[in-house]
Amino acid sequence: MTATKGLEGIVATTSSISSIVDGVLTYRGYNIDDLAVNADFEEVAYLLWFGKLPDQEQLQELRSQLSEYAAIPDEIITQLKLYPKELSTMAALRSAVSSLALYDPEADDMSRESNVTKTVKLQAQLPTIVAAIARIREGLEPIAPKKNVSIAENFLYQLTGKDPEETAIKAFNQALVLHADHELNASTFAARVTVATLSDIYSGITSAIGALKGPLHGGANEAVAKTLEEIGGLDQVDSYIQAKLDNREKIMGFGHRVYKNGDPRAKHLHKMSRELGEMNGDTTLFDMSVRIESIVTGQKGLKPNVDFYSASVYTQLGVKRDLFTPIFAMSRVSGWTAHILEQYENNRLIRPRAEYTGPIDQKYVSPELR
Numbered sequence: 001m002t003a004t005k006g007l008e009g010i011v012a013t014t015s016s017i018s019s020i021v022d023g024v025l026t027y028r029g030y031n032i033d034d035l036a037v038n039a040d041f042e043e044v045a046y047l048l049w050f051g052k053l054p055d056q057e058q059l060q061e062l063r064s065q066l067s068e069y070a071a072i073p074d075e076i077i078t079q080l081k082l083y084p085k086e087l088s089t090m091a092a093l094r095s096a097v098s099s100l101a102l103y104d105p106e107a108d109d110m111s112r113e114s115n116v117t118k119t120v121k122l123q124a125q126l127p128t129i130v131a132a133i134a135r136i137r138e139g140l141e142p143i144a145p146k147k148n149v150s151i152a153e154n155f156l157y158q159l160t161g162k163d164p165e166e167t168a169i170k171a172f173n174q175a176l177v178l179h180a181d182h183e184l185n186a187s188t189f190a191a192r193v194t195v196a197t198l199s200d201i202y203s204g205i206t207s208a209i210g211a212l213k214g215p216l217h218g219g220a221n222e223a224v225a226k227t228l229e230e231i232g233g234l235d236q237v238d239s240y241i242q243a244k245l246d247n248r249e250k251i252m253g254f255g256h257r258v259y260k261n262g263d264p265r266a267k268h269l270h271k272m273s274r275e276l277g278e279m280n281g282d283t284t285l286f287d288m289s290v291r292i293e294s295i296v297t298g299q300k301g302l303k304p305n306v307d308f309y310s311a312s313v314y315t316q317l318g319v320k321r322d323l324f325t326p327i328f329a330m331s332r333v334s335g336w337t338a339h340i341l342e343q344y345e346n347n348r349l350i351r352p353r354a355e356y357t358g359p360i361d362q363k364y365v366s367p368e369l370r
């Protein structure tokens with residue numbers, strides 16, 4: 001038995017949800033480039049869950065279900081108010097989502113019908129929880145979700161209490177589409193491993209949020225924003241990045257386990273970042289990002305991944321950096337739940353082996369003789 005470090009190149013399951021072939025990402029056979037410019041996030045979520053794009057009636061039905069489920073139990077709001085104000089937003093999200101199971105009488109109902117209902121509920125409730133975390137830790141009251149508006153619009157409204165501009169809704173919707181699913185990434189794998197024990201969907205999503213939190217995965221978008229803040233301006237980019245590279249430190253937002261010639265999602269976020277800068281009359285963050293890219297790609301051959309330009313996009317949309325990874329989660333929950341439903345449909349316990357590298361033939365010696 002020989003281990004492959006990080007399971008690189010190991011094909012661990014079959015899936016008909018999303019695929020990466022020759023650097024092209026598709027959801028259910030639709031190229032991400034097509035969906036990113038044309039689709040609403042709700043259509044994409046439906047596509048991931050049910051395998052086809054919804055017709056007008058199906059989309060309307062999904063939108064009303066999402067509206068119906070978007071409010072979160074009062075007990076969760078009470079719990080969020082008890083969390084320390086200086087919190088890790090991802091730890092808060094992980095805890096709150098885990099607690100949702102306590103207030104859902106159907107949490108352990110394993111029927112497909114119930115799991116589909118919980119899927120839509122989780123998709124509806126995650127944005128409400130993220131907005132509530134953001135407001136409560138600033139001493140503000142959470143804002144109840146609006147009825148019959150898109151997830152992108154509702155989230156921005158719940159965050160600020162103001163009706164967002166059309167351009168912000170459009171940009172945010174596109175970011176949600178681009179983050180919705182990504183084959184067997186670490187958090188999706190964590191979700192599938194958890195539910196393959198026939199544990200419940202809330203456990204699967206809680207595992208996934210824990211895996212997404214790390215800076216080698218979803219936490220990288222926050223780390224990129226921290227880098228931009230630390231650099232401070234275009235003139236300081238070269239010295240800052242060069243020092244990191246000379247020190248053999250990783251530059252967050254670059255590199256990918258699967259894409260070696262570039263992440264197909266990055267170009268959309270690059271464009272969005274430039275457009276938002278031009279619209280706001282200040283392209284500093286975009287210019288800094290482009291300069292960082294030119295140095296890192298020039299010297300290391302590493303290309304930006306989805307997290308790199310999403311940092312300047314969200315910053316320019318006025319979102320605080322410790323909400324970036326929770327926002328990633330409220331999009332990726334569509335993919336996580338699709339994978340959980342797929343896992344339940346054709347389940348087998350996921351239990352690989354380890355190549356043992358420890359000592360052998362040890363003999364027990366009692367404590368007084370050691």
Ligand code: ACO
Nearest residue numbers: 215216217218220249250251252253254255256257305307
């Ligand atoms: N900056 C500098 N060097 C890097 C970077 C980086 N961002 N990424 C990889 N490298 C180098 C490594 O140091 C290593 O060099 P070495 O062989 O000289 O030691 C080589 O490239 C291979 O890197 P690994 O970390 O082994 O590649 P792996 O496939 O395991 O990791 C990962 C992929 C985790 C994404 C890595 O590129 C990384 O840490 N990037 C920064 C974090 C990041 O942006 N994560 C988000 C990924 S996208 C997502 O999950 C949503």
